[in-house]
Amino acid sequence: MGKGEDRLRITEIFLSLQGEADAVGWPTVFVRLTGCPLRCSYCDTEYAFTGGETLTLTQIIEQVSALGVPHVCVTGGEPLSQKAVQPLMSSLCELQYNVSLETSGALPIDDVDKRVSIVMDLKTPSSDEVEKNLYSNLQHLKNGDQIKLVIADRTDYDWSKKIIEERALCDRATVLLSPAFGQLQARELAQWIIDDRLNVRMQLQLHKILWGDEQGR
Secondary structure (H helix, E strand, O other): OOOOOOOEEEEEEEEEEEEOOOOOOOOEEEEOOOOOOOOOOOOHHHHHHOOEEEEEHHHHHHHHHHHHOOOEEOOOOOHHOOOHHHHHHHHHHHOOEEEEEEEEOOOOOOOOOOOOOEEEEEOOOOOOHHHHOOOOHHHHHHOOEEEEEEOOOOHHHHHHHHHHHOOOOHOOOEEEEEEOOOOOOHHHHHHHHHOOOOEEEEEOOOOHHHHHHHHHH
């Protein structure tokens, strides 16, 4: 590894279909960073909390390039917990990749390269991490970014409806509501959205439909 080159702790780099957000369905390289300061009750990537392999940015980009598709999703864990993720994302943008970032919304996004499409969670009450929401991030969202809320029950939905209105989320970004896998029937969430004429997009996790809880998908 090159002396002095930035390094990141990586859980996995793999090719799959994007399962969420505006890029859903596109063949995408996922760069999953290790580590996360949150412990959400509905987390489906606990295996990324620890372990992983330390790679230089050059090694990461070489692996991304070898997989041969233009879409790259930087995810975790919480990718922003490692500072070197910023130059990685900028380097990928320079190489003309379509780069998205999946982040918990608990760490600042103001330094993220403006060419990166941000998919930012707001943690709902059932996550047990709702107090970690960093609402100052909302002012840094740009056109094309997305806010995701995972809904496990009616309490989550009512909380989300209130926060969408109070903080004018639909004026800041596309708002996505997703049923927590295995906890809320998609049809039930769909009916709530329809009944309230809520100005959001409902999304299902395509990867869960195709592969269930299989890791590396």
